[in-house]
Amino acid sequence: MASVLEQHPLKAKVESVRKSIQYEPSYWGDFFIRLSPVTQEIDSSVEKRVEELKREMRKVMRNTNEPLQKMNLVDAVQRLGLGYDFEEEIDEALKQINDVCIDDDLHAFALWFRLLRQWGYNTPSDGFNKFTNEHGKFNDSLNSDAKGLLSLYEAAHLALPGEDILDEAVAFTMHYLPLIKNNNKVSVSLAMDIERALYMPLRKGMARLQARQYISIYEKDEQRNEVLLELAKLDCNRVQRLLQKELKNISLWWKELALIEKLRFARDRLVECYYWALGVCPEPHQSRSRRVFTKTVVLTSVLDDIYDHYGTIKELTPFNDVIQRWDMEAMKQLPDYMQIFIHALADIFEEFEKDLSPEGNSFRVDYLKKAMKNTSRFYLQEAIWGAEQYVPTFEERLSVSVQTSGYPMLHCATLVGLEEINLTKEVYDWVTTIPKLVYSIALHSRLMDDIVDVKIKLEEGQVISTVQCYALKKGISEQEACVDLQKMIKECCKTINEELLKPSSIPIVARKPALNLNCVAEVIYKSHNSYDEPSTDMKDNISALLVNQVPII
Numbered sequence: 001m002a003s004v005l006e007q008h009p010l011k012a013k014v015e016s017v018r019k020s021i022q023y024e025p026s027y028w029g030d031f032f033i034r035l036s037p038v039t040q041e042i043d044s045s046v047e048k049r050v051e052e053l054k055r056e057m058r059k060v061m062r063n064t065n066e067p068l069q070k071m072n073l074v075d076a077v078q079r080l081g082l083g084y085d086f087e088e089e090i091d092e093a094l095k096q097i098n099d100v101c102i103d104d105d106l107h108a109f110a111l112w113f114r115l116l117r118q119w120g121y122n123t124p125s126d127g128f129n130k131f132t133n134e135h136g137k138f139n140d141s142l143n144s145d146a147k148g149l150l151s152l153y154e155a156a157h158l159a160l161p162g163e164d165i166l167d168e169a170v171a172f173t174m175h176y177l178p179l180i181k182n183n184n185k186v187s188v189s190l191a192m193d194i195e196r197a198l199y200m201p202l203r204k205g206m207a208r209l210q211a212r213q214y215i216s217i218y219e220k221d222e223q224r225n226e227v228l229l230e231l232a233k234l235d236c237n238r239v240q241r242l243l244q245k246e247l248k249n250i251s252l253w254w255k256e257l258a259l260i261e262k263l264r265f266a267r268d269r270l271v272e273c274y275y276w277a278l279g280v281c282p283e284p285h286q287s288r289s290r291r292v293f294t295k296t297v298v299l300t301s302v303l304d305d306i307y308d309h310y311g312t313i314k315e316l317t318p319f320n321d322v323i324q325r326w327d328m329e330a331m332k333q334l335p336d337y338m339q340i341f342i343h344a345l346a347d348i349f350e351e352f353e354k355d356l357s358p359e360g361n362s363f364r365v366d367y368l369k370k371a372m373k374n375t376s377r378f379y380l381q382e383a384i385w386g387a388e389q390y391v392p393t394f395e396e397r398l399s400v401s402v403q404t405s406g407y408p409m410l411h412c413a414t415l416v417g418l419e420e421i422n423l424t425k426e427v428y429d430w431v432t433t434i435p436k437l438v439y440s441i442a443l444h445s446r447l448m449d450d451i452v453d454v455k456i457k458l459e460e461g462q463v464i465s466t467v468q469c470y471a472l473k474k475g476i477s478e479q480e481a482c483v484d485l486q487k488m489i490k491e492c493c494k495t496i497n498e499e500l501l502k503p504s505s506i507p508i509v510a511r512k513p514a515l516n517l518n519c520v521a522e523v524i525y526k527s528h529n530s531y532d533e534p535s536t537d538m539k540d541n542i543s544a545l546l547v548n549q550v551p552i553i
């Protein structure tokens with residue numbers, strides 16, 4: 001069969017130029033390899049104390065009956081990153097809360113709504129009408145209720161498509177929260193929480209990062225539960241030691257592979273990829289998922305650099321053919337750097353197969369292989385468009401760039417590594433067909449990435465982005481296009497919220513990673529492409545999660 005390039009009418013125009021781009025070297029170098037093993041030893045007395053505190057907390061959760069107290073407790077447990085250990089208690093508490101009629105207190109109602117929606121209940125939003133006037137606007141009398149406003153703001157990020165009242169809630173709270181934050185009647189912890197929320201609402205942040213930040217807020221809260229606070233701190237440090245060990249092993253693999261020493265044009269971002277994995281699979285037991293994810297994404301990053309910057313079109317077409325055929329013999333005709341890459345790729349897939357086959361799950365790896373082939377195919381399409389200076393329509397551009405966001409493949413990679421061994425083929429068929437949920441996270445991350453990159457000058461031979469295609473379609477400036485695309489991003493978030501509600505034939509463990517992938521995109525592409533150029537924020541976040549222990553007293 002003829003390759004995409006040969007079929008293309010503009011083939012004659014393709015003249016290959018090797019582009020070179022200099023990325024910053026890895027900020028972390030060997031840092032995680034050199035971490036001393038003493039700090040990684042999990043102290044058995046800490047383990048013992050953690051178990052005691054957990055037992056104590058289970059009792060507290062079961063014995064708390066007053067609805068608002070119960071809700072505040074569930075919220076604190078989840079926000080402190082301990083939800084994974086109290087699933088049954090939370091489930092039980094939310095079943096009870098679901099049947100309770102919440103009064104006219106804004107904080108209580110908004111918290112009730114958010115906790116239930118987060119847990120997959122399709123709680124109706126019309127209960128917010130009691131806080132609005134006859135024109136559908138929130139009552140200005142609420143503007144001094146700092147806690148209520150914050151809860152309303154957080155709840156509004158759980159909106160489904162068409163829930164205009166929650167758009168109104170975001171606008172209303174975003175107007176008043178910055179004003180009320182500095183009011184001296186607002187407690188220190190509440191002011192800190194408002195500041196955090198305005199920067200990153202709960203629904204959009206990475207769970208472990210938010211847990212680390214919330215420990216610093218919760219310890220200043222006069223109504224804190226001391227048992228819960230101690231547990232959160234010890235657990236955070238304990239999990240950090242486990243993650244350091246995990247990252248050390250992955251870093252040793254990466255060092256031994258020495259891919260970047262051989263392919264100097266590529267980004268060296270192993271630690272950032274692990275941070276990405278930690279955002280998607282935040283629970284301590286999800287070690288295999290993080291490993292599969294990290295190895296897949298770090299090689300995808302190199303693949304992206306081969307297609308975007310280094311490979312010439314003449315090299316890329318046979319390179320893609322070899323990936324499509326997954327034929328290691330056929331790669332001998334390729335340049336050395338491509339052979340080195342393909343070897344590394346084949347090796348990780350072999351490792352995944354070996355890992356999954358004893359539990360009868362090696363079939364999962366076939367799905368990931370297919371997803372990787374797809375990504376390569378679409379990367380090639382972009383490279384060809386770039387070389388030909390082809391200007392796709394917005395719709396054409398989207399059909400490719402949603403795929404090259406990498407998110408459909410990375411969702412699949414997460415499901416490949418998942419520790420739940422009984423996931424059926426139906427789940428993998430589902431993710432591979434790019435259902436609404438996966439499409440929405442892919443579109444969301446693509447648009448976020450392209451919006452932050454819009455200030456970067458197009459390299460010679462690079463295809464124009466979705467932002468530029470949209471601006472051309474509408475006859476508007478790139479800045480105006482960004483405003484419209486931001487609205488599209490908001491709609492994606494609402495669709496994602498909807499797709500995460502119960503019931504579904506796809507278990508929540510397979511859908512939840514989509515939300516987490518979305519949150520990582522929010523954090524990484526917030527104001528800048530912090531994957532390409534790791535920002536101070538990103539370095540600080542990585543240090544908070546993987547380097548600095550929480551002070552215990």
Ligand SMILES: CC(C)=CCC/C(C)=C/COP(=O)(O)OP(=O)(O)O
Nearest residue numbers: 297300301304308404405406449531
């Ligand atoms: C989500 C994935 C796959 C992460 C791997 C690393 C990667 C390709 C990041 C995006 O880089 P970019 O901004 O250069 O991407 P693109 O070339 O698609 O614009």
